[in-house]
Amino acid sequence: MSADSYNAVTWLLDRNVEEGRAEKLAFTDTVSELTYGGLQKQSRRLANLLRQLGVRREERVAMIMLDTVDFPVVFLGAIRAGVVPVPLNTLLTSDQYAYVLADCRARVLFVSEALLPVVKDMLGRMPDLEHVVVSGKEAHGYKKFSDEIAPESEVFATAATHPDEPAFWLYSSGSTGMPKGVRHLHSSLAATADTYAKQVLGIREDDVGLSAAKLFFAYGLGNALTFPMSVGASTILNSERPTPAVMFALMNKYHPSIFFGVPTLFSAMLNDETLKHERCGSRLRICTSAGEALPESVGNAWKSRFGVDILDGVGSTELLHIFLSNAPGDIKYGTSGRPVPGYNVRLVNDAGAEVPDGEVGELLVDAPSAGEGYWNQRSKSRRTFEGHWTRTGDKYIRDADGRYTFCGRSDDMFKVSGIWVSPFEVESALITHPAVLEAAVVPEADPEGLLKPKAFVVLRAGANTAGLHELLKEHVKQKIGPWKYPRWIDVVDSLPKTATGKIQRFKLREHN
Missing domain, CATH: 3.40.50.12780 (ANL, N-terminal domain)
Incomplete structure (x- = not known):
């Protein structure tokens, strides 16, 4: 490649093979494993497959894939070809997938067999989607990943991409609305x-x-x-x-x-x-x-x-x-x-x-x-x-x-008596009580219309609930200050979270 060319796969993968790690284990998924040399060959086959499917440089391919050895093959193979892989959250709904697939205009979808039922009914409504490739034992009428990639050549000239060229997209977790596609570069x-x-x-x-x-x-x-x-x-x-x-x-x-x-x-x-x-x-x-x-x-x-x-x-x-x-x-x-x-x-x-x-x-x-x-x-x-x-x-x-x-x-903070209150600070105080496993705090208006903390707590198994609300309020007062204690406490079975583990406080605010 020329001085102004840089493809992330050359550094991430090919360099390891050149430095003598071709036989070194790169990935195992408890069923299959790939060495660095094997991954290099598979990524080249994947790049050739994309060419056979008519996908051109800078176009997108979507990935709704579980964490198996097929994931790095698709991700790195697409980048090698100058095609933009778009890995998607495997916990989205059918409507959310339809939104994202339409938004990124993916030409090809790589999907794990276990996740196919979630998207199957809406695939025919995606105008830009031309091919569906299924990773798993059965393809259920679509293209089967292992069959499609096997006959492709292990020789592929890596695309001479630019370091500032988009290499892949990641969609935000969508904790406050529909996901947003973030474009990341080869150098990132x-x-x-x-x-x-x-x-x-x-x-x-x-x-x-x-x-x-x-x-x-x-x-x-x-x-x-x-x-x-x-x-x-x-x-x-x-x-x-x-x-x-x-x-x-x-x-x-x-x-x-x-x-x-x-x-x-x-x-x-x-x-x-x-x-x-x-x-x-x-x-x-x-x-x-x-x-x-x-x-x-x-x-x-x-x-x-x-x-x-x-x-x-x-x-x-x-x-x-x-x-x-x-x-x-x-x-x-x-x-x-x-x-x-x-x-x-x-x-x-x-x-x-x-x-x-x-x-x-x-x-x-x-x-x-x-x-x-x-x-x-x-x-x-x-x-x-x-x-x-x-x-x-x-x-x-x-x-x-x-x-x-x-x-x-920024949208979770609120003031009590003119002083900023951090939901996380109150939550951290609550979970130090032996009865509390998890906690989330949101603002709630009192009868005068003034904001005060309200807590949602998940209790530990076997926790004693006698007088618990007052005990928790006093516990928080002693830990972080008398104005920060939750005025109301709801005991719940679980807290709403994103796939990354972030508490979705906006859903608790809506619940109020």
Whole structure:
């Protein structure tokens, strides 16, 4: 390739083969496995398949695929061809899939057999969709992935793409509406590996990674594909729902050295009474958390039980991975840590002026991995991507040591008696009570029309509910202050969440 040409697959995959890792395990999904050399060959076959199907450079192919070895084949094969893969959340509804497929105008859909029933009835209504390829044992009348790819050539001239050319799209989780397509560039994958993976996580060639977060969204894509491939490491893929039992079983079978989780899962793994004697394999050296701020109590409990730290951080679909993080030897549970090397951050008030230490502000990030905008959403792109800076929509506070603590989403914060209240702070206080497993807090108007905190709590099994409401109110008063306690408390069976584990507080507000 010329000096102004760069294809992400050349760096991610071909480099590993050239450096002697052709026989090194790249991915296993408990049923199949792929070496780096095998993945290179399969990705070339996939690129040739796309050419046979008439897909041209810069056109999109959609992926509704579980985490199996077929996922990196499709994702990397499309990028190799200069075609844009669009991995989609595997938990969407049929209507949401119809919206996204129409929005991205995908020419081809790659779909796992288990997910085909969700989309089958609407596939004929997609005017731009010409081919459906099914990954699995049966294709149910569509093209079968293994049959389609097998006869294709292992020779393919990788597209001479530009480093600033869109390589793939990721759709936002849609926690407040229909998903938005974020366009990411060929250079973005290496940017996340050179910053967080290399300088914070310290990933190594001998690492084996296991990510509870799936490949279809930004956190999981970095964890399970970009980061291990950046150093020639190996990844365990999990196609099942990441329950505590499933994750413990995988950890004890494969003995990962890095476990990438989310706060909800860490808490569930700690609190499942049927799994209280389970361990995390024999090689685990570090864990990471993102998707939602990790409560201090969960981080301390995990370290106490398993002897391994969790590096809590914050990232976003728009910025592709983590940009604020705790680091080995520099961990303070309850905070999101410090800026990842290579990322600049600032906190601003509603007028756009920077706020001093100790004051709440909206977090803006200058990121080498930022997307170039939302597809067909010009006004939202202009509100989010402001030159070098990306608005995260997160409210943070910075202490004198330069650590950042999450306060809530901009649209979740509210004032009580003229003072900002962070739902996350109240939630973190509530879950330190022995009866509470999970909590979510939203504003509710009192009879005078003034906003006060209202809590929704999920109780631990067997919790004593006698006088619980008053006990919880007093508990919060003692923990974080008398004006922040929830005036109303509803006990619920579960909390609404996105696929990334984020609490959908807007649904609780609508419930009110």
